[in-house]
Amino acid sequence: MTFEEMIGSSGEWLRGTGPEAExxxxxxxxLARNIRGFRFITKMDTAERAACEELVQRQILDAKVAQPxxxxxxxxxxxxxxxxxxxxxxxxxxxEDAQHQRGVAIGANEAVAVMVNEEDHIRLQxxxxxxxxxxxxxxxxxxxxxxxxxLDYAFSPQLGYLTAxxxxxxxxxxxxxxxxxxxxxxxxxxxxVFQAVAKINLAVRGLYGEGTEASGHFYQISNQVSLGxxxxxxxxNVEHVIPTIVRYEHNARQTLLAxxxxxxxxxxxxxxxxxxxxxxxxxxxxxxxxSALRMGVHLGLLKDVSLxxxxxxxxxxxxxxxxxxxxxxxxxxxxxxxxxxxxxxKLNPQP
Amino acid sequence: MTFEEMIGSSGEWLRGTGPEAExxxxxxxxLARNIRGFRFITKMDTAERAACEELVQRQILDAKVAQPxxxxxxxxxxxxxxxxxxxxxxxxxxxEDAQHQRGVAIGANEAVAVMVNEEDHIRLQxxxxxxxxxxxxxxxxxxxxxxxxxLDYAFSPQLGYLTAxxxxxxxxxxxxxxxxxxxxxxxxxxxxVFQAVAKINLAVRGLYGEGTEASGHFYQISNQVSLGxxxxxxxxNVEHVIPTIVRYEHNARQTLLAxxxxxxxxxxxxxxxxxxxxxxxxxxxxxxxxSALRMGVHLGLLKDVSLxxxxxxxxxxxxxxxxxxxxxxxxxxxxxxxxxxxxxxKLNPQP
Numbered sequence: 001m002t003f004e005e006m007i008g009s010s011g012e013w014l015r016g017t018g019p020e021a022e023x024x025x026x027x028x029x030x031l032a033r034n035i036r037g038f039r040f041i042t043k044m045d046t047a048e049r050a051a052c053e054e055l056v057q058r059q060i061l062d063a064k065v066a067q068p069x070x071x072x073x074x075x076x077x078x079x080x081x082x083x084x085x086x087x088x089x090x091x092x093x094x095x096e097d098a099q100h101q102r103g104v105a106i107g108a109n110e111a112v113a114v115m116v117n118e119e120d121h122i123r124l125q126x127x128x129x130x131x132x133x134x135x136x137x138x139x140x141x142x143x144x145x146x147x148x149x150x151l152d153y154a155f156s157p158q159l160g161y162l163t164a165x166x167x168x169x170x171x172x173x174x175x176x177x178x179x180x181x182x183x184x185x186x187x188x189x190x191x192x193v194f195q196a197v198a199k200i201n202l203a204v205r206g207l208y209g210e211g212t213e214a215s216g217h218f219y220q221i222s223n224q225v226s227l228g229x230x231x232x233x234x235x236x237n238v239e240h241v242i243p244t245i246v247r248y249e250h251n252a253r254q255t256l257l258a259x260x261x262x263x264x265x266x267x268x269x270x271x272x273x274x275x276x277x278x279x280x281x282x283x284x285x286x287x288x289x290x291s292a293l294r295m296g297v298h299l300g301l302l303k304d305v306s307l308x309x310x311x312x313x314x315x316x317x318x319x320x321x322x323x324x325x326x327x328x329x330x331x332x333x334x335x336x337x338x339x340x341x342x343x344x345x346k347l348n349p350q351p
Numbered sequence: 352m353t354f355e356e357m358i359g360s361s362g363e364w365l366r367g368t369g370p371e372a373e374x375x376x377x378x379x380x381x382l383a384r385n386i387r388g389f390r391f392i393t394k395m396d397t398a399e400r401a402a403c404e405e406l407v408q409r410q411i412l413d414a415k416v417a418q419p420x421x422x423x424x425x426x427x428x429x430x431x432x433x434x435x436x437x438x439x440x441x442x443x444x445x446x447e448d449a450q451h452q453r454g455v456a457i458g459a460n461e462a463v464a465v466m467v468n469e470e471d472h473i474r475l476q477x478x479x480x481x482x483x484x485x486x487x488x489x490x491x492x493x494x495x496x497x498x499x500x501x502l503d504y505a506f507s508p509q510l511g512y513l514t515a516x517x518x519x520x521x522x523x524x525x526x527x528x529x530x531x532x533x534x535x536x537x538x539x540x541x542x543x544v545f546q547a548v549a550k551i552n553l554a555v556r557g558l559y560g561e562g563t564e565a566s567g568h569f570y571q572i573s574n575q576v577s578l579g580x581x582x583x584x585x586x587x588n589v590e591h592v593i594p595t596i597v598r599y600e601h602n603a604r605q606t607l608l609a610x611x612x613x614x615x616x617x618x619x620x621x622x623x624x625x626x627x628x629x630x631x632x633x634x635x636x637x638x639x640x641x642s643a644l645r646m647g648v649h650l651g652l653l654k655d656v657s658l659x660x661x662x663x664x665x666x667x668x669x670x671x672x673x674x675x676x677x678x679x680x681x682x683x684x685x686x687x688x689x690x691x692x693x694x695x696x697k698l699n700p701q702p
Binding site for chain 1: 620
């Protein structure tokens with residue numbers, strides 16, 4: 001699998017299938033691991049970082065953690081390719097921006113990604129479409145076991161897995177679910193959800209982490225505590241709260257349909273009309289229009305578009321994807337033109 | 352010709368043809384006349400008004416001022432039908448609202464309309480598509496001559512034709528041209544046009560007279576003085592200024608194309624997308640969207656819609672037309688639904 005083949009298709013988590021896929025975009029599990037005998041990344045010199053990256057890369061490839069598997073040496077990669085990987089949620093912003101030797105192994109359909117030399121030596125991520133935390137956890141733990149047979153993980157009997165940042169010590173586990181909650185935003189109940197989630201020590205973030213909260217009405221719910229509980233408890237703790245939020249969003253959608261159906265239809269169809277014909281499409285506006293479209297598709301108000309197409313558009317209209325598609329860097333205005341062009345090409349039937 | 356047949360088709364002035372039709376919607380000439388031996392309308396009692404209406408009606412029908420000719424006795428007409436006639440520019444708002452015996456004779460294609468017992472005993476109007484003031488004046492004066500052979504017009508050798516309001520005394524002539532000036536509005540040059548027009552004693556009004564100025568970027572230019580000049584001079588005076596305004600509007604459109612083509616295309620295509628898919632369409636918004644669409648059609652930015660379709664929509668989406676179409680009175684929200692439905696039916700190809 002080449003980089004171009006990978007970005008030509010779309011990730012497993014964008015399929016728009018899986019349980020509760022109308023509201024739950026994806027389920028994600030991430031483990032932080034470090035190798036005994038190496039210092040943490042920030043303490044390493046250049047040679048140590050290189051040695052660590054080479055060792056981990058070799059073991060990931062040998063362990064065949066996924067088939068096919070693409071390994072991208074990020075320090076040698078084109079800066080635009082790194083941005084594309086961020087937009088696809090395969091590496092973090094910090095991993096993109098770092099300067100040292102590092103990489104990412106990406107499994108088939110992007111369901112698996114192993115970041116090497118990010119904040120920790122290893123960050124193993126498994127993403128599944130819809131509400132499938134148990135399945136994601138099952139895959140993740142299997143790969144983690146395979147790597148643990150080949151690598152000597154830094155582990156303390158008292159503390160558990162050791163990590164660069166104390167907030168990850170213990171299980172090294174971060175469990176998160178990406179939700180699409182437009183009706184809770186429209187009915188102004190989203191703040192109540194935030195408050196309820198905060199009370200049980202879960203965090204809420206936007207599509208691309210903190211500070212991107214409004215974008216497309218996407219919200220990530222994740223655990224904040226990784227210590228003092230078993231992995232299964234942490235997974236279950238996040239898993240437990242999701243059906244309630246999903247039910248709230250369903251109810252909010254039904255309330256909008258019952259009380260203000262015409263206005264909802266108007267919002268959805270206008271979004272479709274704008275996306276289908278606009279010639280300039282700023283990113284924020286596009287995300288909001290796609291959000292309305294996505295809800296309309298789920299509610300059956302609009303039947304010409306698939307959930308998968310809408311899901312994919314959320315990612316493919318991001319700046320780096322557009323620039324990769326065009327083959328060169330683009331000014332903001334050019335991006336708005338290309339974004340509009342690309343969306344039109346996806347929503348208008350080809351002659 | 353029945354009333355229903357008339358409103359099922361569209362008026363001559365909406366054909367979207369004729370000289371400068373991209374910018375000049377229509378040319379209109381109106382003569383005010385009164386019959387010797389009758390007092391002015393406001394001074395008459397009920398019996399006199401009835402006698403006057405019956406005499407004038409008979410003479411109009413006998414003179415065959417146009418073929419076919421529909422005479423609508425407004426005092427007996429359905430109130431909604433009266434509103435439809437106002438929206439089609441065939442009677443005035445005052446004529447709609449009056450209580451006494453009165454009527455209107457409407458000629459084929461609505462090019463000719465003769466209001467009976469409006470402010471004056473006779474208000475003869477001729478409307479032509481595009482910039483055709485001379486043709487409108489030719490038709491108008493021919494009909495006026497035919498009526499003058501059958502009716503004894505109130506005329507003073509010193510003052511000319513006598514009218515109920517002193518501003519119409521003399522020729523009784525009002526000449527007006529309806530212009531579509533979206534680019535002058537967008538480039539913020541419209542105020543300059545108003546100032547220039549005011550300096551030569553012409554008036555500027557909106558689509559439905561005073562106080563409707565912004566609606567759809569339509570502007571009516573007309574003479575204010577009807578005394579002390581010949582009819583031909585008055586026609587020429589208005590006729591003279593139009594090519595300059597038309598040229599300004601053309602230049603403004605070319606400037607927008609040259610300097611900001613993408614933004615202009617975006618505006619036009621978004622308007623198309625909204626009109627094609629909106630489920631709720633308030634009147635003001637619809638007019639503005641149609642205005643952008645109309646300019647886009649003229650500039651060749653959008654080829655799927657004809658100028659005639661757009662011209663007709665401006666009239667057919669007015670409240671009374673929508674209610675006539677639906678067959679009952681509609682609440683404002685229902686009107687927005689019906690308006691959106693109707694526009695969609697005109698812009699989406701039928702399956």
